[in-house]
Amino acid sequence: MRTNSAHQRDTRYLIHQQTNLDDYARDGGVLMARGDGVYVIDDRGNRYLEAMAGMWCASLGFSEKRLADAAYKQMLELPYYHTFNRAHMPSIDLAEKLIEIAPKVGDAEPLAHVLLQCSGSEANDTAIKLIWYYFNAIGRPQKKKIIGRQRGYHGNTVATVSLSGQPHMHRDFDLPLGDRFLHTENPHYYRYAEPGESEEAFAERLAQQLEALILAEGPDTIAAFFAEPVQGGGGAITPPATYFERVQAILKKYEILFLVDEVICGFGRTGNMWGAETYGIKPDLLTCAKALSASYQPISALLVTDAIYEAMLSQSRKLGTFGHGFTYAGHPVACAVALETLKIYEEDGIVERVRDLAPRMKAGLEALRDHPLVGDVRGVGLMYGVELVADKRTRLPFDPKLKVGQLVLAECQKVGLIVRAIEDRIAFTPPLIITEAQIDEMCGLFRRGLDAAWAGLR
Ligand code: PLP
Secondary structure: OOOOHHHHHHHHHOOOOOOOHHHHHHHOOOOEEEEEOOEEEEOOOOEEEEOOHHHHHOOOOOOOHHHHHHHHHHHHHOOOOOOOOOOOHHHHHHHHHHHHHOOOOOOOOOEEEEEEEOOHHHHHHHHHHHHHHHHHHOOOOOOOEEEEEEOOOOOOOHHHHHHOEOHHHOOOOOOOOOOOEEEEOOOOHHHHOOOOOOHHHHHHHHHHHHHHHHHHHOHHHEEEEEEOOOEOOOOOEOOOOOHHHHHHHHHHHOOOEEEEEOOOOOOOOOOOOOHHHHHOOOOOEEEEOHHHHOOOOOOEEEEEEHHHHHHHHHHHHHHOOOOOOOOOOOOHHHHHHHHHHHHHHHHHOHHHHHHHHHHHHHHHHHHHHHOOOEEEEEEEOOEEEEEEOOEOOOOEOOOHHHOHHHHHHHHHHHOOEEOEEEOOEEEEOOOOOOOHHHHHHHHHHHHHHHHHHHHHHO
16 A cells, blocks of 8 residues: 555545446556656656557647747636637637538538537537437437447447457446447457458458348448547557448448547548547548647547538527537537647648658567567557457457556556557557657667566466
8 A cells, every 4th residue: 555645545535437436446547647748657757658548538648838838827817607608719719610621522422510629528428419409300210229349449438348349348237328329330350350360351340240130120220320530548459441331332222420539640640640540430410639739638529511511500499599518519628729730730731741750650569579479560640459369370459368468558557668458459559749759769668668567467
């Protein structure tokens, strides 16, 4: 038991999220004190390379002064105002900017209107409400079910976690809710492809399974499909080749809306401004958060097409109001920080930067394939997953009771590297400002963490 009084007060008063509370109450955790570029420093002076950018989000690292200045300036000018029947300049400028940079893929109907919210969960939760609202408005009220994917993650509100394919977030919370949320297969090629199955054949099989689900439920009851371009909370899982092409053909056939969840992939992570551009996705709705403000302020956005906005307008004519809103949505300080973030991305050429760094990241992590623990290395841009297996030849997973992912995470932390373990898959999404030398450092520290874990397992 730590004796430091801050640690004692932490375990006494603060409830931690997505944490084994029993372990935490006994062992305590790391108390993070300050940031320095891609590094964070704890209260004991230990320095860690943050290979997850916090929670897949601090795209500009942990000490970007321009964002602090933007927040301070806005605080002096107009520290708060809502957006119910009112506007303020930062919210207008941000909405316009988001539409300017929104993905433009092929003949997709453009995303033309923006609803600002506070978190990724809120943006997706609002999207679910809007999708129901939309189908009521256009006279198809039976279209209500929403399809997510196993291991997909869209947030932690009652609705978004129901849509997420994360059973450990459902258990004993009496979730998932009702019969409006369905889950289709996970596109994890390494784990679920048959031996010898090509990526294209695997994608085809997944598309057929999606179609079978739609037909079994009744296409007239299915409103929308939600997908992350690369699944984050599922373990940094990139889709197999042709997957989104095949899936979109089916959605189009049955008039099902596509919401692309860009909460992690948006703003350069995959080597394009949007994951939708990397994978040729033509969304009807798009949600983004995290890197929108480099996570220096809580803010998210939901972008919709004219068709969806027109239906909302008609509802206001009919019902007298758009009955949805949060006190802090479109907060001026968060908008000002987001605008400054987008400015930095533009000035620093963040997308080109990711493209330039991607080969180094790929080479550094691929080199770890020789390690006895490493089965799979797969990713895109600056987003990778490394899967740990008991037998590389047969891809046999470890017994979950061994908690190998957690063991590797702990060993990495000891040598000054913060990663995330999703079961036995280790995720990497470093700040986009990372340098080539720091990528090398990250991969070197990871090898040391793997070696220590391997020694402990033998
Ligand atoms: N969508 C995706 C893809 C996410 O990864 C997350 C969070 O990690 C969310 C939604 C939820 O965002 P938030 O935690 O800001 O509510």
